[in-house]
Amino acid sequence: MTKIRAVIFDMDGVISDTERIHAKIESAIFLSYGIDISEKEITLLYSGTKDGVQFKNEFIKHSVNYSPSEAVRKKWLKMKKIPHDQIISIPGIIDLINRLKGYKLGVASGSPTHFVELVLKILGIRDKFRVVSGGDQVSEGKPNPELFLLTAKMLNVDPKNCIVIEDSSNGIKSAKSAGMKCIAITTTHHPKELKSADKIITSFDELTPAIIQSL
Secondary structure, eight states, rough: OOOOOOEEEBTTTTTTTTTTHHHHHHHHHHHHHHHOOOHHHHHHHTTOTTHHHHHHHHHHTTTTTTHHHHHHHHHHHTTTTTTTGGOOOOOTHHHHHOOOTTTEEHHHHHOOOOHHHHHHTHHHHHHGGSSOOOOGOOOOOTTSSSHHHHEEEHOOGGGGGGEEEESSHHHHHHHHTTTTTTEETHHHHHHGEEEEEEEEEEEEEEGHHHHHHHO
16 A cells, blocks of 8 residues: 655645635626626636636637736736635634644645735644645646646655645546545535545545545
8 A cells, every 4th residue: 555645735625715716706707708607617617727727718718809817917906805804714624734743735726826825824824834836836737737746746755655635626637647646525516526536525524644544
């Protein structure tokens, strides 16, 4: 059995309940360009991807001649105004992080690094992680494995000795392509959309260091 030495967390939808904030703001921006796409659909299609992928893809799909980078700029002007009390942790995640003593911990999020750092600071858990990686640190976002491979390299742990905790199909594909095991939690997606994970949980109360080591 391969020994797990590092646990790498996605952030939006895994550590923090911020996936819904991304989707709400993106949906409103799409509507301003004449594209009606729901928050649920945005989460289903683009959860975990590099910032801006959703605007590029949907602008092409709807033949909208606007700049994806301008849409991203508008998004982050709105994101910066989010009251800090709206940034909350997923139930049970902080207890789990505190139980993972002896593991190297990292975060690998499709969100920009500055936002990841801010969220972890607001939640009071930045010091729990040796490495924080954001989508702006790689050229290709999830489902490409680049972000997870970078995080493993920064942790100085072989990918096969890493396990990822994700909430999206894009994130699972990324982790598996990196040669890592993956646990999926059903915070933002239905279990059938997460079936390629090594284990699916509905609550962090179900997860223990023993289970992680058994995968």
